[in-house]
Amino acid sequence: EIGRRLAAQPVAAAALIPGGVIAELGDDRQRKMLDDVAEGATLLALAHLEPGMRGVTTRVATTAERQGDSWTLTGRKNPVLAGDSADVVVVSAALPDSQGVGLFLVDGEALERKPFRTFDGQRAAQIDLNATPAEPLGTGGDATQGLQNALIRHQSALCAEAVGAMAEALKLTTEYLTSRKQF
Numbered sequence: 001e002i003g004r005r006l007a008a009q010p011v012a013a014a015a016l017i018p019g020g021v022i023a024e025l026g027d028d029r030q031r032k033m034l035d036d037v038a039e040g041a042t043l044l045a046l047a048h049l050e051p052g053m054r055g056v057t058t059r060v061a062t063t064a065e066r067q068g069d070s071w072t073l074t075g076r077k078n079p080v081l082a083g084d085s086a087d088v089v090v091v092s093a094a095l096p097d098s099q100g101v102g103l104f105l106v107d108g109e110a111l112e113r114k115p116f117r118t119f120d121g122q123r124a125a126q127i128d129l130n131a132t133p134a135e136p137l138g139t140g141g142d143a144t145q146g147l148q149n150a151l152i153r154h155q156s157a158l159c160a161e162a163v164g165a166m167a168e169a170l171k172l173t174t175e176y177l178t179s180r181k182q183f
Helices: 011-026 034-037 144-179
Strands: 044-047 063-067 069-079 088-096 101-107 110-118 123-136
Touching: 011 034, 011 044, 011 088, 011 101, 011 144, 044 069, 069 088, 069 101, 088 123, 101 144
Parallel strands: 044 088
Antiparallel strands: 063 069, 063 088, 069 123, 088 101, 101 123, 110 123
């Protein structure tokens, strides 16, 4: 339905995709945040893409560093759809000692953001992380499979939106052709 109306709402980018990651990998406390997302009180974003990244890959240059009981992230994510206004951002980062890719929750207030409009009118941001405090998603550790699942779900959501837009275009064209009078 979003595709049928070409709604410029970041439903997939600000709720479904990052929310699905939290639902799949998060702990009970982190999953409670999804109630606020469903109510529209909290916006999420998935910060995975980096400058120069091509295709669907889980390799990232952003790094995670453990400091005692806490974690910090350093790197740049761009573009981050809905990243300009997200309250919480799910960030992918390389774990120390080549232990895979971890997913972390970062408070939107702690981010350095450079907002911009995408070519299709959506909102996005470049996010710079400079030893930014982060919380591991769920139990932490390698989240490569969960990230791959999220990227596949995002591609599927984009396809569903495109199918909705095409179905509506076909319907409108058919209605026009049945009522058109040539003179």
